Amino acid sequence: MARLLDSNDMLFHILVAGGTGSGKTNAILYMLDLLFRKEDKGSVLPALFLFDPAGDASIDLLRAISPTERNRVVILDPQYVTFGFNLLSLPEGLDAVEKPEVLQIQVEEFSALLSDVFNTDATTAPRLMWIFKGALYYLYTFTNDPTFWDLYNIMLLFTKKKAREVEDLFRRRDMNVEIIEQTLEAISKLPQDAYMPVINRISNFVLPPSSITFRTFCSRKSTFDLEKLMSPGRLTIFRIPSSLPNEFRRLFSSAVVMQLYFASLKRAKRLERSGEQPTARIPVVLAADEFRDIGELKILRTILSQSRKYGLYLWMVVQTLSEIPEDLMGSIQANVGPILAFRGSPDDARKLGKLLLPQRAETVETLIPGLEDYAALVRKRPVGGRLVEPPFRVTFPKLRDPVNEYAGALSYMKGDMDRAYGGAVADRNLVYKKDQELVAKLRGDCPLEIPLYWVPLTYLHRNRGWNPFTPMAEEFESDHAWGPDVLKVALSRLVDMGKVQQKIDIWKFRAGTDAKTGKPIWKDPTTEDETLRAREAFYSISEDAQKEYFVFYNKSAKSDRAGGDVHVALIKLVLEEYWKEGAWCAVDRGDRAGPFPDVLVLHPKVTMAKAKDGRQRVTMSTEEWDEEKRMPVESQATPSKNPDGVMNDYERDMKGWGRMRFVTATRNDIETVKTILQGKELSMVQFVHKDVGLPQDELENLLAAEKQPVLQAGAAEGKGSLAGAEQALASVERKPDPSIHENELRLLSVLLSSGYKNRPTLASGLGVAPRQVTRYLVHLHKLGLLSRTGKRYLLMQEGRRLAERHDQGMPGGPAQLKLA
Numbered sequence: 001m002a003r004l005l006d007s008n009d010m011l012f013h014i015l016v017a018g019g020t021g022s023g024k025t026n027a028i029l030y031m032l033d034l035l036f037r038k039e040d041k042g043s044v045l046p047a048l049f050l051f052d053p054a055g056d057a058s059i060d061l062l063r064a065i066s067p068t069e070r071n072r073v074v075i076l077d078p079q080y081v082t083f084g085f086n087l088l089s090l091p092e093g094l095d096a097v098e099k100p101e102v103l104q105i106q107v108e109e110f111s112a113l114l115s116d117v118f119n120t121d122a123t124t125a126p127r128l129m130w131i132f133k134g135a136l137y138y139l140y141t142f143t144n145d146p147t148f149w150d151l152y153n154i155m156l157l158f159t160k161k162k163a164r165e166v167e168d169l170f171r172r173r174d175m176n177v178e179i180i181e182q183t184l185e186a187i188s189k190l191p192q193d194a195y196m197p198v199i200n201r202i203s204n205f206v207l208p209p210s211s212i213t214f215r216t217f218c219s220r221k222s223t224f225d226l227e228k229l230m231s232p233g234r235l236t237i238f239r240i241p242s243s244l245p246n247e248f249r250r251l252f253s254s255a256v257v258m259q260l261y262f263a264s265l266k267r268a269k270r271l272e273r274s275g276e277q278p279t280a281r282i283p284v285v286l287a288a289d290e291f292r293d294i295g296e297l298k299i300l301r302t303i304l305s306q307s308r309k310y311g312l313y314l315w316m317v318v319q320t321l322s323e324i325p326e327d328l329m330g331s332i333q334a335n336v337g338p339i340l341a342f343r344g345s346p347d348d349a350r351k352l353g354k355l356l357l358p359q360r361a362e363t364v365e366t367l368i369p370g371l372e373d374y375a376a377l378v379r380k381r382p383v384g385g386r387l388v389e390p391p392f393r394v395t396f397p398k399l400r401d402p403v404n405e406y407a408g409a410l411s412y413m414k415g416d417m418d419r420a421y422g423g424a425v426a427d428r429n430l431v432y433k434k435d436q437e438l439v440a441k442l443r444g445d446c447p448l449e450i451p452l453y454w455v456p457l458t459y460l461h462r463n464r465g466w467n468p469f470t471p472m473a474e475e476f477e478s479d480h481a482w483g484p485d486v487l488k489v490a491l492s493r494l495v496d497m498g499k500v501q502q503k504i505d506i507w508k509f510r511a512g513t514d515a516k517t518g519k520p521i522w523k524d525p526t527t528e529d530e531t532l533r534a535r536e537a538f539y540s541i542s543e544d545a546q547k548e549y550f551v552f553y554n555k556s557a558k559s560d561r562a563g564g565d566v567h568v569a570l571i572k573l574v575l576e577e578y579w580k581e582g583a584w585c586a587v588d589r590g591d592r593a594g595p596f597p598d599v600l601v602l603h604p605k606v607t608m609a610k611a612k613d614g615r616q617r618v619t620m621s622t623e624e625w626d627e628e629k630r631m632p633v634e635s636q637a638t639p640s641k642n643p644d645g646v647m648n649d650y651e652r653d654m655k656g657w658g659r660m661r662f663v664t665a666t667r668n669d670i671e672t673v674k675t676i677l678q679g680k681e682l683s684m685v686q687f688v689h690k691d692v693g694l695p696q697d698e699l700e701n702l703l704a705a706e707k708q709p710v711l712q713a714g715a716a717e718g719k720g721s722l723a724g725a726e727q728a729l730a731s732v733e734r735k736p737d738p739s740i741h742e743n744e745l746r747l748l749s750v751l752l753s754s755g756y757k758n759r760p761t762l763a764s765g766l767g768v769a770p771r772q773v774t775r776y777l778v779h780l781h782k783l784g785l786l787s788r789t790g791k792r793y794l795l796m797q798e799g800r801r802l803a804e805r806h807d808q809g810m811p812g813g814p815a816q817l818k819l820a
């Protein structure tokens with residue numbers, strides 16, 4: 001047989017066809033083995049690659065190779081070897097000319113492949129393809145090695161249908177505008193429920209995190225170097241376990257083909273540049289024992305037609321010719337060298353007859369179905385477009401007998417290979433994460449992402465201290481239609497994130513139902529049984545979360561913006577009001593690049609639905625924000641002194657969001673703002689005035705005094721030790737501690753009952769040194785609880801509220817209060 005078909009006939013594309021069990025696998029193993037052992041007579045040994053879909057063939061081959069030769073074999077099976085293979089990796093070292101070309105091929109292939117492999121519905125395939133295309137182009141702007149984990153997460157982001165956010169993300173990157181637009185269009189048009197089956201199938205790649213596939217396919221760098229494996233005399237076997245879902249095998253095999261193609265392309269170019277003979281090139285054979293796995297690749301046409309240039313040869317094994325896509329058949333026919341026709345169906349026989357010997361196709365056709373086991377009709381390669389020899393019959397001998405024990409081959413495959421190529425770890429960092437966070441910040445999005453986590457935090461902020469779960473759950477049920485389970489999930493996640501603290505303690509137990517109101521009656525436990533029933537989880541916002549999200553530092557004092565105490569007080573009132581509604585408020589603390597309002601408000605989406613009792617019920621979304629109602633809010637404490645500021649606010653906010661809200665401290669100021677904006681379109685502008693809690697004359701004094709930002713007032717005043725001390729303190733305490741000392745609460749309540757006289761009076765009333773009082777006053781002022789005119793301090797609304805609460809002896813929040 002060797003006489004008829006020797007190793008020189010094998011460095012071509014080869015088509016092997018035949019029914020199951022007819023001997024195809026045996027034949028390619030035989031040929032690979034022949035090339036592997038090929039005596040080197042001056043020519044270069046080829047590099048060999050085999051996809052072994054079943055798994056037994058490779059063991060057979062491994063057992064037939066002597067231990068001394070075995071170090072030329074690499075066999076990678078994800079079940080045994082912790083190797084990493086990033087399917088999406090682009091080749092290293094591409095230059096500026098090569099990169100776009102390679103990138104385009106890669107993205108085109110993968111987006112077609114992915115949408116084909118993962119889709120379940122042909123009608124959505126074109127859109128899905130665009131979505132994959134956009135996702136991939138986007139990811140490749142960050143790295144040459146995006147992982148499936150990146151891809152999976154970006155797809156999840158797309159499903160949230162935040163088209164505008166996706167657009168913001170895309171536009172920041174160097175991406176083709178047409179691709180951006182097509183992708184966005186596809187995202188907005190793809191029906192929501194079309195995503196889920198796709199996402200679920202991708203998730204097989206990445207979940208659970210302990211899975212083989214996650215480790216293998218989500219490590220950023222492959223643990224083997226394909227170019228090194230393309231060296232002479234090497235045999236690399238990819239053993240693809242049949243336990244892996246079909247789509248894996250296709251993506252895996254297709255990715256190897258593409259990466260081999262890119263590597264040979266690169267090598268060919270290098271040889272070309274260095275002026276070497278193409279004969280210096282190492283031939284590469286890729287035996288695909290399951291051609292179906294790679295049959296969809298468009299690149300196959302190129303590989304088939306350009307083989308001489310790249311030295312990459314495909315051996316394609318099919319059980320029936322119908323596995324070959326119709327539009328590829330011509331390309332195969334034109335470029336394939338040897339054809340091995342094993343026993344097959346009459347239908348295939350007819351087609352093969354024409355391929356093997358067109359002038360006597362019928363004769364060949366009748367032979368094929370009757371071929372005995374392991375025998376094939378072989379057509380050698382055509383020369384110059386003409387068949388020079390008629391086909392002949394070959395019975396492939398069985399692969400040589402094993403020279404190794406099965407156990408020995410197995411331990412090589414597991415142990416040696418793992419030592420050489422193992423150790424892959426999935427990379428959980430998302431390449432676009434930083435960018436996404438930045439965009440979210442610029443947009444004023446909630447860093448906790450969804451209302452589910454944000455809304456409970458606003459409750460715990462409002463109700464500082466420990467809140468028993470039960471009344472909180474009741475409130476969420478009646479206000480937002482969130483069940484206790486939903487709230488529990490949110491709180492436990494917040495506890496995990498360190499935003500909320502939890503403790504288990506005794507609270508009250510349910511002693512029955514009030515006959516009149518139908519509301520539960522809660523009692524303090526007295527017996528052991530009641531105590532048991534009164535066990536309750538308590539929640540409290542963590543200091544960190546309180547500082548992170550709810551403390552508003554007045555930076556405006558440093559900027560040239562008009563304002564000061566009243567400006568800050570207004571913003572605080574606005575914030576508290578919106579937080580009460582569960583809204584997220586992005587605040588301009590002077591740390592935002594680009595145009596940004598004082599506060600940008602984002603409400604959770606709210607839907608009205610009929611409840612069981614037939615009444616309309618408000619349901620707050622746990623997942624979605626109401627993007628359509630993003631509202632910029634501007635605080636204008638002294639509009640008459642700041643007409644340019646008013647106009648700027650208007651122009652910026654209307655341009656950015658198409659609507660806005662002005663907040664002023666007095667009714668008159670609303671009129672002032674309107675006068676400044678005379679002639680402007682005001683139908684989308686809201687005006688509100690907020691009572692900062694000062695008597696009218698005091699407020700007027702205060703506003704009148706606010707020529708300069710208030711923190712500088714101390715310096716302007718420039719006399720007395722108080723101002724000096726304040727200044728010193730102000731510079732030390734850049735960021736005031738948001739927690740309030742008990743003495744400070746007492747101070748607030750003294751101010752509530754008898755107003756501000758002077759420091760010594762306050763000091764003796766509190767029993768502390770005057771110096772300490774100064775410290776308190778400065779701190780409370782910074783927290784916005786007090787305002788200042790000259791030397792006098794006045795209670796602001798929030799300070800008044802705290803003082804009143806303190807007087808009633810209530811350290812806790814309204815939750816406890818209501819139920820007491």
Ligand SMILES: Nc1ncnc2c1ncn2[C@@H]1O[C@H](COP(=O)(O)OP(=O)(O)OP(=O)(O)O)[C@@H](O)[C@H]1O
Nearest residue numbers: 019020021022023024025026027319374396397398
């Ligand atoms: N020349 C031979 N002599 C003896 N046994 C052989 C020979 N060739 C193949 N076999 C055996 O026949 C069986 C089927 O052969 P093989 O696996 O090559 O078929 P196949 O065409 O690849 O089938 P499938 O399409 O199912 O993969 C195998 O167990 C193989 O070891």
Ligand SMILES: [Mg+2]
Nearest residue numbers: 024025026289
């Ligand atoms: Mg087989």
